[in-house]
Every structure is written in C-alpha cells, then in structure tokens.
Amino acid sequence: MIVRVVDAFRENLGGEPAGVWHAPGRVNLIGEHTDYNDGFVLPFAVPWGVTAAVRPREDDTIRLVSLQAPGRQQVIEEIDRAEGWARYPAGVFWAMRGDGLPVRGADIVIDGDVPQGAGLSSSAALEVAVAIALNDLYGLGLGGLELAKISQRAENDFVGMPCGIMDQAASALGREGHALFLDCRSLGSRAVPFDPSAYGMRLLIINTGVHHELADGQYARRRQDCENAAKRLGVAALRDVTDLAAALQQLTGDERKRTQHVVTENHRVEALIGLLRAGAVQEIGALLIASHLSLRDQFEVSCPELDIAVEAAVKGGARGARMTGGGFGGSAIALVAEDKADKVQEQVRLAYRERGWADPTFFTATPAAGARRLA
Incomplete structure (x- = not known):
C-alpha cells in the first residue's frame, strides 16, 4: 500500500511526499452507544484502515486526492468550503488551527482498504491518519489520546456527526493482540489481551x-x-x-x-x-x-x-x-x-x-x- 499511495502522490500532486502514515479502522467487541454516555467501551483496531501520503505546504491550502474517489482533486483554500469526504480531513486542520497549533496546508493522497459500508469506522481512520501525519510534520508533540480528541472534535463540530470518542481512540491507541478498554469519562484506558x-x-x-x-x-x-x-x-x-x-x-x-x-x-x-x-x-x-x-x-x-x-x-x-x-x-x-x-x-x-x-x-x-x- 505504501508503493501504491506514493506512486499516486507523484502522479497526482508531483514530487515526493514527506512521509506515509496509516491509521486503522476499528471493530467494537462490546460497549455500544455507551461512549457518549460517559461509559465503558472495548473496541480494537483492525488490519484495514487509511493510508495517507502527506507533504506540508508553505501556504494554508489543502490539496486532497483519494484513490477511492479517482479523477477529482479537491483544492481547499477556505476550510468551510470542503465538501463530501474531504470534510473529515479538513476538519482535522480546522480543529488543530482552532487550538492555536501551527498547522499550515498540506498535499495529501489517501488510500483506504476498510470494507465500504461495514461500519468499521473509516471516517475515524481518515481523521486520525491525517492528524498523526500533521503531528509529525509540524512537530506538535501530541500523544495518541490528544490526536483522538482532535479527530473527534473534527467529526462532531466540523462534519456535524455527534459521535463519541471510541472510534478515534481505538484508531489512535490500538495495540496488536489487544482490545482497548476505555473509560469515556476519564479517558483512562488500558490494553486488554485478546487473541x-x-x-x-x-x-x-x-x-x-x-x-x-x-x-x-x-x-x-x-x-x-x-x-x-x-x-x-x-x-x-x-x-x-x-x-x-x-x-x-x-x-x-x-x-x-x-x-x-x-x-x-x-x-x-x-x-x-x-x-x-x-x-x-x-x-x-x-x-x-x-x-x-x-x-x-x-x-x-x-x-x-x-x-x-x-x-x-x-x-x-x-x-x-x-x-x-x-x-x-x-x-x-x-x-x-x-x-x-x-x-x-x-x-x-x-x-x-x-x-x-x-x-x-x-x-x-x-x-x-x-x-x-x-x-
């Protein structure tokens, strides 16, 4: 998938990306509709997710290409004008900038292999993939939970979907061979072996x-x-x-x-x-x-x-x-x-x-x- 997304970056945006990041989707073992009630959840990250090739820009423009939506590059110069699937990554920029973080624009090519319509949270994977890339590229020093919070805020307040934090937390904090127990009030978490x-x-x-x-x-x-x-x-x-x-x-x-x-x-x-x-x-x-x-x-x-x-x-x-x-x-x-x-x-x-x-x-x-x- 790295080769595929890098090749697509070169073809669509020219030059080389600064790096490639991956964030997984999730499946929830148990604890449904409890997250926005300050309750308990037990999801885990799955092998499928979103891979993003990203390069920072010196202006505030965001250029987005998705291999799942070929033929259409979205160029976002004003965040509020993002449309469709692009609202999820644009919302991450919006949330980070709203926090006063020094995030400018970026060129991004997205590739995903989360089964479509399966309810495995491809939207959270997209948000978290962009968030971790920006965190690394701009040296923000944010931890996984902080990236999950930013991604959730992007979905809640920018996209307009009133989800809890479970999906983003599972994507950001997942561990191989483990489920993630998350207390959605304290946001305390621990890995629970599940094999x-x-x-x-x-x-x-x-x-x-x-x-x-x-x-x-x-x-x-x-x-x-x-x-x-x-x-x-x-x-x-x-x-x-x-x-x-x-x-x-x-x-x-x-x-x-x-x-x-x-x-x-x-x-x-x-x-x-x-x-x-x-x-x-x-x-x-x-x-x-x-x-x-x-x-x-x-x-x-x-x-x-x-x-x-x-x-x-x-x-x-x-x-x-x-x-x-x-x-x-x-x-x-x-x-x-x-x-x-x-x-x-x-x-x-x-x-x-x-x-x-x-x-x-x-x-x-x-x-x-x-x-x-x-x-």
Whole structure:
C-alpha cells in the first residue's frame, strides 16, 4: 500500500511526499452507544484502515486526492468550503488551527482498504491518519489520546456527526493482540489481551452490506433520549445510574429503554473484561448475545439484516454474536470456533438467500496496531 499511495502522490500532486502514515479502522467487541454516555467501551483496531501520503505546504491550502474517489482533486483554500469526504480531513486542520497549533496546508493522497459500508469506522481512520501525519510534520508533540480528541472534535463540530470518542481512540491507541478498554469519562484506558486464535477461536465480521437511510438522524435522536433521561434522573450522564430499578421507575417510553440498555451494557463490558483476564475467551458469547438483544429491543438500532446475521450465526454454531457499530446496517460480529467457521458462514448465507438478500461478506478480525508512521 505504501508503493501504491506514493506512486499516486507523484502522479497526482508531483514530487515526493514527506512521509506515509496509516491509521486503522476499528471493530467494537462490546460497549455500544455507551461512549457518549460517559461509559465503558472495548473496541480494537483492525488490519484495514487509511493510508495517507502527506507533504506540508508553505501556504494554508489543502490539496486532497483519494484513490477511492479517482479523477477529482479537491483544492481547499477556505476550510468551510470542503465538501463530501474531504470534510473529515479538513476538519482535522480546522480543529488543530482552532487550538492555536501551527498547522499550515498540506498535499495529501489517501488510500483506504476498510470494507465500504461495514461500519468499521473509516471516517475515524481518515481523521486520525491525517492528524498523526500533521503531528509529525509540524512537530506538535501530541500523544495518541490528544490526536483522538482532535479527530473527534473534527467529526462532531466540523462534519456535524455527534459521535463519541471510541472510534478515534481505538484508531489512535490500538495495540496488536489487544482490545482497548476505555473509560469515556476519564479517558483512562488500558490494553486488554485478546487473541481468539490462541484459544482455537475466531472473531468473524459479517458485513451485511446494507445501510438504512436516516441513520444519522436516528443516532442523534438516541443521544438526545439519553441526555433527556440523565437530566430527568438528576445525573450528569447515564453512566452515573447506580440503582437501575429505581431509575426505571422514574422513566417512561424511549428514555426508559435507552437507560436500561446503557446501564446494563456498561456492566457487560466489565463482565467481558473479567472473562478475558481469566482466559475464558470461549465464554464471552452469552454477553455478546445479551448486548445484541439490548441493542435490538431497548436501544432500537438494529435492523432485519443484522438480526438475521446474529440469529443464523448462533444457529450455525457460533458461541455468540451481536451487531457492532452505530447500527441500522453495517456489520455483526460472531465468536466462532475455528472448525465451525465455514458452517457459520454458510448458515448466514443460506438465511440471506432465503429472504432474497444479497450475500453478506466475511472477514476475520484480529486486533492490530494503532496509528503509526510507515515511511
């Protein structure tokens, strides 16, 4: 990928890049829609991501080329005029300059291999790849968490997507062979060993290939439900609910359901970490299933394609499965014994074909290293 992106840089922008950087996408093992509730998450970086060849400029212009959007170079002289996918990297410049950091322009060629539409956070990978490149090129001295914060602010305040910090933190802080436990209030984190292959297991990503419309608006509504519930309960965030039964008695409707999911999901994160630390990787399946049912019924962010993927995977022999990511499409994950992986995939394909749906695609997710310079 280094050769490909450098060749594209020479062809499209002329001359040589100053370096090449990579930031991975992520898959979330458990802890969904808890991050913006100051809760707990357990994602890990995946082998696929965004690679950026970058050269600093002496003016404030940003020139962008994406190998996934060939034939169109975006030249951004005024940040606010960035369009489409270019808003993600432009937002990083915007956030850094807003912090008073001495960041000028840059020439950037982007290449990505995150499966499209899989919900593996290619946007965070793009933001973090640009952030780490600018950090190195301009000698900013920022750590991984600081780069994640800048990238999140780019997405929240420039792009306008009210995401939590999980995706950017996983991309910036990921470690090979480990998941990342992140407390989204304190932003304290620690690496948790997670190597399914050492236990004869595989974590399968099932990319449904679907993305339902209105998801962004629905995401914002779920976040608002959580904020309304916290306000009604008199707590700073739903993470602070300690007596769930008492809290649920004070709530009705959507606020009640959202609260039930967030509080129980935080407990599931802690329980799953306990199992991993005890070496009981094979036993985490029940927590994955419980998480999915809560996301389906209480947070209401699943969809038929995700539900069938989870149901069919378990029927085919998976130890557990759940949707991962924001929902309304994207991917599910399934914990599968190596000798049952083919059967599980076939069972899911069969279930999709019975409904006239296109076949999903499958990937094996292995915890990979976080953002770094490649050349």
